[in-house]
Amino acid sequence: MARDGKPTRKLILEQSRALVLEHGYAGTSIDQILERTGITKGAFFYHFKSKSALALALIEEFIQEDKSHMHTALNDTESTDDPLESLLAFVAWHINAMQEMDELFPGCLYASYSYEPGSFNQEINDKVSESILKWRTTFDGLLDKVFEKYTTSIKVDRQSLSDLFLSISEGSYIISRTLKEKDATVNQLQHLNNYFKLLFVPKK
Amino acid sequence: MARDGKPTRKLILEQSRALVLEHGYAGTSIDQILERTGITKGAFFYHFKSKSALALALIEEFIQEDKSHMHTALNDTESTDDPLESLLAFVAWHINAMQEMDELFPGCLYASYSYEPGSFNQEINDKVSESILKWRTTFDGLLDKVFEKYTTSIKVDRQSLSDLFLSISEGSYIISRTLKEKDATVNQLQHLNNYFKLLFVPKK
């Protein structure tokens, strides 16, 4: 056959993601990508038929990784008896993952894309929405189990509780980026677990 | 004297902000701005000597508005005796402001700029950082007073507590934008106040 193109494709995706997170998608030119990767235009357009095809591949890869982490976290933290323990462990899993990173978190493509939706087609924007919703439904599942055995110490809005993890995560990424504070996300998510601990009390 | 240019400048800033929040800064061309405002290139470059001068003006105007809201909120909510009440009222002020909007919140320029820092010069990026820090120090002030009269029901990290408002706000904006759910921010911030209520207990 021919030489293996996978490393090249991987290199393009890696460097493109980094560039997009620093300049935005529209602010990232193909020439910049070529410079950063050391490949040529021919190679780039062999792997991606257009810039928007790259945008799609970037978000699809990011979504894959995101889902993968989510499932790993779910599997690693499902407790047999106590659903609150599972919930706290799930959040703690992500806290731990963040803590183990030795560099600043490079940023979330959902947020990046969401602040320039006009640069993308419907398909891409829909994928971002779906991914956000996936987080909501995942927490819905975890919280439903908690509410079977626990009640809340004060009255709260049940629905929006499912979005709090993503809210805090995304918000903390922005703080972390602008202030270049690596531990921002870890600290912020810890408060989410504090909230859960204070909020839920065993039924009866 | 001569005719007044202020309305034109205001129009440029208004429409540019909207465009930047939808396409990003790099994704917004001057031609797009001309089309949207109905003015000509001559008029644009009469008011802004370059595109980056517009970027600076946009963030400066946004920062002004942000500070103005912050001060109004502080003044409207300073309670004489109870610092916890002030804190809760300060958050509630923003919840209320969000609730009174009849359209979807168009987005935060801090977040927009922070996801394409490579498009801006140091001066602009520094202004964004400063603005984020301003929120931190503001909450530091409010929380310091709370900690004089209250203690926490569980052990928490005091420092990062000052960033939680901005974290939740920024994160909820992203959710609100992608899912086009107007009330996301209101609901998320309510959980912050819930947390504060549960966390703080009067000293002795």
Place this chain on the structure above:
DNA sequence: TTATTTATACAGACTAGATGGTATAAATAT
């Protein structure tokens, strides 16, 4: 074995249009 084919992977010049920005002269408003 060796020559040839074939599919894949890449190189780099080239193009048409977009981009930010300039220049200029006339028109418009106060």
Place this chain on the structure above:
DNA sequence: ATATTTATACCATCTAGTCTGTATAAATAA
């Protein structure tokens, strides 16, 4: 009379995307 705005032509550079050609390596056939 002066600041503002229009209208339009223009420029250098950047942009995404195309094109033709070439290198690679495995499969095939002699």
